[in-house]
Amino acid sequence: MDALSETLRVVRLIGAIFINGRFTAPWCYQSPHADYAAPLLEPGAERVVIFHMITEGECYVEMVGQPPMHLVAGDAVIFPQGDAHRMASAPGVPAATGAKLDVVLSRRPRQLAYGGGGAVTRLVCGYLACDARLARMLLAGLPSVVKVNVRGSSAGAWLEASLRYALSEARSPRPGGMGVLAKLSEVLFIEVLRIYMNEQTPGTRGWLAGVGDRIVGAALGALHKNPAHPWTLEDLAKESGTSRSVLAEKFQQIVGIAPMQYLTQWRMLLAANLLSGSNAPLIQIAEEVGYQTDTAFSRAFNREYGVPPAKWRRTQMKTLNAAKAQTPAQTRGRSA
Numbered sequence: 001m002d003a004l005s006e007t008l009r010v011v012r013l014i015g016a017i018f019i020n021g022r023f024t025a026p027w028c029y030q031s032p033h034a035d036y037a038a039p040l041l042e043p044g045a046e047r048v049v050i051f052h053m054i055t056e057g058e059c060y061v062e063m064v065g066q067p068p069m070h071l072v073a074g075d076a077v078i079f080p081q082g083d084a085h086r087m088a089s090a091p092g093v094p095a096a097t098g099a100k101l102d103v104v105l106s107r108r109p110r111q112l113a114y115g116g117g118g119a120v121t122r123l124v125c126g127y128l129a130c131d132a133r134l135a136r137m138l139l140a141g142l143p144s145v146v147k148v149n150v151r152g153s154s155a156g157a158w159l160e161a162s163l164r165y166a167l168s169e170a171r172s173p174r175p176g177g178m179g180v181l182a183k184l185s186e187v188l189f190i191e192v193l194r195i196y197m198n199e200q201t202p203g204t205r206g207w208l209a210g211v212g213d214r215i216v217g218a219a220l221g222a223l224h225k226n227p228a229h230p231w232t233l234e235d236l237a238k239e240s241g242t243s244r245s246v247l248a249e250k251f252q253q254i255v256g257i258a259p260m261q262y263l264t265q266w267r268m269l270l271a272a273n274l275l276s277g278s279n280a281p282l283i284q285i286a287e288e289v290g291y292q293t294d295t296a297f298s299r300a301f302n303r304e305y306g307v308p309p310a311k312w313r314r315t316q317m318k319t320l321n322a323a324k325a326q327t328p329a330q331t332r333g334r335s336a
Helices: 003-010 034-041 132-139 156-169 177-199 207-212 214-225 233-240 244-255 259-277 282-288 294-305 309-325
Strands: 014-024 028-031 047-056 058-062 069-072 075-078 085-088 110-115 120-130 146-149
Touching (some): 003 132, 003 177, 003 207, 014 156, 014 177, 034 120, 047 132, 058 120, 069 146, 120 177, 132 207, 132 259, 146 177, 156 177, 177 207, 207 214, 214 233, 214 244, 244 259, 259 282, 259 309
Antiparallel strands (some): 047 075, 047 120, 058 069, 058 085
16 A cells, blocks of 8 residues: 555544635635635644635636636646735636635535626635644645646546535535545545655655655555554665665655654554544553553653654644533634
């Protein structure tokens, strides 16, 4: 199994579609920075990555300091660094005023329909919530906005048809509609990453580029498949079919850190996932991620997260319980 598949298998992700829009020109929709939107979209989430998919018509993405980006039906865009942006029928159209983000998000998926009565554009807006360290790993090296067209992929037609069906079912009395939308949003996000990986040019850097590289990808796949193994650089070089020096140089160049340093970070990310998702004792978690004693594990975790694993777990549980206890009135208390 490749590193991307293994990562998505073991790390908890939360996806959702929050806007189903039908806009007529002229129109403009303002999206705030993801750090501001995160508490409203997914309370308790460390990181939220927002994405949009155009299902009909065309529009533009506008971001400060960048030229407008033209989008057509089938295009999907994600914002790896969470930058604020505007979706508009044409560059320079002023954003709609008076709509508060908390009110917009009070029901999901919110159906928005407004504009000047001209050409129609339909789009869906969604997000993926995950651990902040996982987001940094997955999205490292990506530009501020990533655009791909899913209609060129084998899964594109199925994704669009499934999204249309799930959106129509979301407000039906039959149970399960929101759950289907949540899973589809995750699939859409993953498909965007997969398409982007295939379209990368030589010399691209970052974790996704490493997964796509023959040598570095083989090393990443081995580390992710068996993170508890007592890996050495020589072992990884054998897995990659190259020498230690070549692997070390390519890994550092593409991923940005040394293979053994990456292994430690991946083990700690797995450990954090186990700590927050189970009541397993520390020694069991330590062994699962490659440490013989809970003392050695605690030292490594403390270096990475700044606190011992037991304290980190308690803090996470308090944060999660506070998010669950948050009332609708509290959630709707902020505006865009």
